[in-house]
Amino acid sequence: MIVLSPRAKGGGYSNSIYYTHSAALRTFQNIFGVRPYLGDALFSNDLSDLFKTLQISSAQWTKDGFSLTVTNVTPGKTNFDQFSTDLAAANWTTIGTNVATVPWQTITDSIRAIPRPILSHHRAALKVVWRGAAMKVKFNCGICVLAGGLSARMGRNKGRLRLGHAPCSGNPRRGEYARPAGAGHSRDLVPRCGPIGGVHTAQKTSRFEAELFLACDMPFVSAEWLAALLAAFHRQPRALFTAVTASPAFPVAAAGGFAGRRGADFAKEVLAPGTGSGAARAPHPPAARPPGRFFNVNCPADWQTARRTWDARQKRRAARRRNPRKSGL
Amino acid sequence: MADLSGKHQRDQYSGRERRQYLARHNPFVFFDEVRTNLAYCTNHVRPYTELAADLTNNTVARFNFLTPNLTNDMHSAATGGGVPQKSFRGTDGWAREMPKILASSAYSNGGAIFIGWDESTEVTTAHLA
Numbered sequence: 514m515i516v517l518s519p520r521a522k523g524g525g526y527s528n529s530i531y532y533t534h535s536a537a538l539r540t541f542q543n544i545f546g547v548r549p550y551l552g553d554a555l556f557s558n559d560l561s562d563l564f565k566t567l568q569i570s571s572a573q574w575t576k577d578g579f580s581l582t583v584t585n586v587t588p589g590k591t592n593f594d595q596f597s598t599d600l601a602a603a604n605w606t607t608i609g610t611n612v613a614t615v616p617w618q619t620i621t622d623s624i625r626a627i628p629r630p631i632l633s634h635h636r637a638a639l640k641v642v643w644r645g646a647a648m649k650v651k652f653n654c655g656i657c658v659l660a661g662g663l664s665a666r667m668g669r670n671k672g673r674l675r676l677g678h679a680p681c682s683g684n685p686r687r688g689e690y691a692r693p694a695g696a697g698h699s700r701d702l703v704p705r706c707g708p709i710g711g712v713h714t715a716q717k718t719s720r721f722e723a724e725l726f727l728a729c730d731m732p733f734v735s736a737e738w739l740a741a742l743l744a745a746f747h748r749q750p751r752a753l754f755t756a757v758t759a760s761p762a763f764p765v766a767a768a769g770g771f772a773g774r775r776g777a778d779f780a781k782e783v784l785a786p787g788t789g790s791g792a793a794r795a796p797h798p799p800a801a802r803p804p805g806r807f808f809n810v811n812c813p814a815d816w817q818t819a820r821r822t823w824d825a826r827q828k829r830r831a832a833r834r835r836n837p838r839k840s841g842l
Numbered sequence: 843m844a845d846l847s848g849k850h851q852r853d854q855y856s857g858r859e860r861r862q863y864l865a866r867h868n869p870f871v872f873f874d875e876v877r878t879n880l881a882y883c884t885n886h887v888r889p890y891t892e893l894a895a896d897l898t899n900n901t902v903a904r905f906n907f908l909t910p911n912l913t914n915d916m917h918s919a920a921t922g923g924g925v926p927q928k929s930f931r932g933t934d935g936w937a938r939e940m941p942k943i944l945a946s947s948a949y950s951n952g953g954a955i956f957i958g959w960d961e962s963t964e965v966t967t968a969h970l971a
Contacts, residue, residue, distance in 0.1 A: 514956060516955070518954035537956055
């Protein structure tokens with residue numbers, strides 16, 4: 514089999530993969546989306562190794578949107594950025610379209626089209642689809658809210674505290690961790706390991722390339738900081754903590770279970786032998802000191818402070834909406 | 843086949859002589875949808891000579907199956923009624939025809955050409971059909 518194509522690897526590339534005519538048939542069926550696979554095509558490999566693979570070489574949140582650099586795109590083709598909360602095939606919303614002009618394309622789309630509560634509190638995902646090509650590529654980032662701790666100092670379930678939007682879906686019970694909103698919640702695979710147990714559970718069950726972990730009791734984490742954290746993670750895919758003090762804190766960016774190459778076991782990374790509890794140590798140098806306020810609600814007094822801060826913010830925003838010029842916007 | 847309706851399969855790499863054409867080179871005429879529907883068959887199974895105009899006008903079907911005739915199928919000259927030394931004609935034929943496809947916008951706009959052989963265990967003895 515010889516393949517000639519602008520999309521082929523070219524340059525005399527060859528392999529030693531065993532092909533039959535069924536491989537060609539399966540390839541054609543893939544290209545045209547014809548199912549079911551006919552005859553032996555059901556059991557055959559395809560010719561995809563002979564083609565260039567669409568790849569995302571970098572992906573990051575920016576202040577204004579979501580930026581991807583993609584290689585092996587076809588100039589002139591329209592690319593679609595789509596957003597989904599559950600990865601269901603019928604549930605992807607287009608947030609931007611881009612026409613590639615060169616094979617190495619950086620595309621940026623506004624994240625304002627994404628409902629903010631979903632962006633900040635729900636398990637979410639982004640993918641980029643090249644229509645017209647027979648290939649699809651996804652970049653998926655999960656967002657996971659850790660809730661349901663024992664809340665001993667607080668005296669009430671912190672997963673049910675609410676400032677504005679609810680932090681998680683449903684009503685998490687104490688003793689459970691890692692309940693991504695929008696995808697239900699799950700009991701920890703390893704109980705009583707604190708937030709690390711929740712992170713571990715989410716990673717083991719993740720369908721995403723990366724996971725961003727938020728704590729349900731940190732209501733003032735800024736979207737900009739989350740963007741910076743994800744950007745740093747994509748530059749170097751290792752677990753990253755937020756460092757407010759000397760000890761690591763949430764939010765955390767870590768590998769998801771979606772891609773095997775990044776499927777490092779976060780719990781193994783974090784837990785030193787013998788600790789066996791939520792006492793975590795930073796596996797890598799923590800991220801730079803973040804901007805904004807990383808307030809952690811631990812006790813009733815903290816909750817009062819948080820509510821006062823929230824109310825004051827709401828008033829400032831309302832005033833800005835009423836009189837944008839006076840407030841300097 | 844039903845899902846591939848609207849795509850054309852083309853045969854007769856060189857259609858000068860009718861006896862050069864063999865149904866065994868064209869798998870599509872064995873499908874019931876083609877075999878029992880004359881209009882569908884004649885609309886989709888076309889002489890190779892029509893491909894050049896389609897390439898020029900950018901009206902090429904999404905799927906095109908090109909198959910050689912007896913002269914150009916790279917089998918030996920001793921059987922099949924073709925003219926001698928056809929293995930050379932096979933390779934020469936592709937060398938002559940391929941640039942037309944490679945120069946078309948259908949190809950440059952994300953197209954792909956798959957060249958397959960059969961009856962071979964190694965490339966050096968392969969046949970085009």
